Amino acid sequence: MSLRKIVLTGAAGRVGSALRAPLREMSATLVLVDRVPLDVAGPGEEAHQVEVAGSADLVPLVSGADAIVHLAGVPDEAPFPDLVEGNVLGTHHVLEAARRTGVRRVVLASSNRLTGFYPTGETVSPDMPPRPDGLYGVTKVAVEALARLYADKFGLEVVCLRIGSFEIEPSEPRHLATWPPG
Numbered sequence: 001m002s003l004r005k006i007v008l009t010g011a012a013g014r015v016g017s018a019l020r021a022p023l024r025e026m027s028a029t030l031v032l033v034d035r036v037p038l039d040v041a042g043p044g045e046e047a048h049q050v051e052v053a054g055s056a057d058l059v060p061l062v063s064g065a066d067a068i069v070h071l072a073g074v075p076d077e078a079p080f081p082d083l084v085e086g087n088v089l090g091t092h093h094v095l096e097a098a099r100r101t102g103v104r105r106v107v108l109a110s111s112n113r114l115t116g117f118y119p120t121g122e123t124v125s126p127d128m129p130p131r132p133d134g135l136y137g138v139t140k141v142a143v144e145a146l147a148r149l150y151a152d153k154f155g156l157e158v159v160c161l162r163i164g165s166f167e168i169e170p171s172e173p174r175h176l177a178t179w180p181p182g
């Protein structure tokens with residue numbers, strides 16, 4: 001599959017760095033976005049240092065994209081205002097830029113923390129009500145609610161990936177439930 005343009009936010013992070021090469025293979029142009037400086041853009045890449053949750057205009061960055069993979073955010077527990085700004089406001093800015101420019105598909109980074117309060121032995125599914133295990137998980141509930149709104153109201157295709165534990169190997173007991181092998 002070859003797309004014209006994919007935008008990857010949080011491109012300097014752990015998950016973003018791992019997705020950079022495969023996404024570059026899938027599109028003519030990969031637009032890398034992060035608030036920290038990125039490695040020099042390679043062939044077919046553009047790098048932009050941008051604060052996604054701030055007042056920056058994201059429209060020129062996402063205009064003409066086939067898809068946005070939005071990973072930028074606060075990836076763990078933090079003061080609630082920081083979580084809300086990074087995860088909820090940032091996601092809203094990205095979805096709004098997608099809506100305004102007609103980007104069809106947005107992939108959002110959700111988390112298993114959204115269902116972290118279910119008993120360990122219980123198998124959870126996306127149909128079950130959220131039971132977040134902390135304020136980080138609460139913001140991911142809001143992220144998924146924003147996704148639902150933009151899909152229902154504006155027809156965007158929004159995929160919420162409830163990422164488990166992105167680790168080379170399990171490093172704590174909890175990872176035995178959240179770390180997928182292979």
Ligand SMILES: NC(=O)c1ccc[n+]([C@@H]2O[C@H](COP(=O)([O-])OP(=O)(O)OC[C@H]3O[C@@H](n4cnc5c(N)ncnc54)[C@H](O)[C@@H]3O)[C@@H](O)[C@H]2O)c1
Nearest residue numbers: 010012013014015035051052053072073075109163165166
């Ligand atoms: N790593 C995991 O196991 C895991 C599990 C579940 C969900 N997730 C989610 O996946 C996403 C990526 O996680 P990660 O582990 O790669 O995190 P990370 O902290 O390694 O990377 C996040 C990147 O986003 C950038 N960033 C953060 N806020 C930003 C903003 N407002 N504007 C621009 N750039 C910003 C950071 O500079 C960083 O490079 C996050 O949304 C996280 O909540 C990760």
